[in-house]
Amino acid sequence: MSWGSRFSVASAVVALLVLWGCGKSPPRFVSKPEPWRADEESQCLASGYVRRSPFLIERAALGGPGHCGALRPFEMSAAAAGQVRLQPAALLRCPMIPSVERWVQSVVTPAARRHFGLPVIELKVAASYACRPMNHVNGARLSEHGYANALDVSAFMLADGRWISVKSGWWGDPRERAFLRHVQQGACAIFTTVLGPNYDANHRDHFHMDLAWHGRDGESRICK
Numbered sequence: 001m002s003w004g005s006r007f008s009v010a011s012a013v014v015a016l017l018v019l020w021g022c023g024k025s026p027p028r029f030v031s032k033p034e035p036w037r038a039d040e041e042s043q044c045l046a047s048g049y050v051r052r053s054p055f056l057i058e059r060a061a062l063g064g065p066g067h068c069g070a071l072r073p074f075e076m077s078a079a080a081a082g083q084v085r086l087q088p089a090a091l092l093r094c095p096m097i098p099s100v101e102r103w104v105q106s107v108v109t110p111a112a113r114r115h116f117g118l119p120v121i122e123l124k125v126a127a128s129y130a131c132r133p134m135n136h137v138n139g140a141r142l143s144e145h146g147y148a149n150a151l152d153v154s155a156f157m158l159a160d161g162r163w164i165s166v167k168s169g170w171w172g173d174p175r176e177r178a179f180l181r182h183v184q185q186g187a188c189a190i191f192t193t194v195l196g197p198n199y200d201a202n203h204r205d206h207f208h209m210d211l212a213w214h215g216r217d218g219e220s221r222i223c224k
Contacts, residue, residue, distance in 0.1 A: 059072075
């Protein structure tokens with residue numbers, strides 16, 4: 001083994017220790033190169049559509065074990081020009097930003113006004129970027145969260161301070177049930193994957209939304 005190869009291996013080991021901590025084993029997952037991801041992100045960044053603002057801050061490139069990461073992620077702390085907070089702020093790749101904006105402005109806000117007569121002012125973010133296997137299952141495929149290509153939302157705060165929780169509202173008050181189904185169905189027209197309480201026990205308390213590539217052309221959708 002050459003000196004350069006030994007150095008590269010040593011650097012990788014050090015990086016893993018920094019990322020995961022001494023004495024901790026990184027989660028195992030299966031991943032493979034997918035050129036469409038970098039192409040899609042690069043096109044989004046070059047378009048100039050996603051711009052820095054008080055609610056959208058560029059971060060350094062994300063990287064991790066396997067193929068985790070993003071070229072130039074953004075920390076999104078609010079949507080709709082600051083009218084709807086994301087707490088905590090979500091770390092997302094460029095293509096996710098306009099999709100989240102569209103969902104909040106064209107689906108979530110109208111649904112809240114229709115069912116409660118009030119706007120939503122905050123989304124409770126359950127997860128965004130995380131270099132981990134799907135559903136935290138050791139040996140599973142790398143989650144879309146590992147590419148900063150997914151957002152989990154567990155609750156919505158109305159302007160009067162009331163929280164509409166996915167966990168308690170999905171089978172709760174009729175208005176909450178109607179609202180939550182409205183926002184989930186609306187998400188299915190924007191994101192390529194939308195999973196909720198009807199999908200499995202792992203999603204009983206949140207909506208998962210991502211822009212994964214499904215099918216040969218990447219246009220197929222999963223909505224459950």
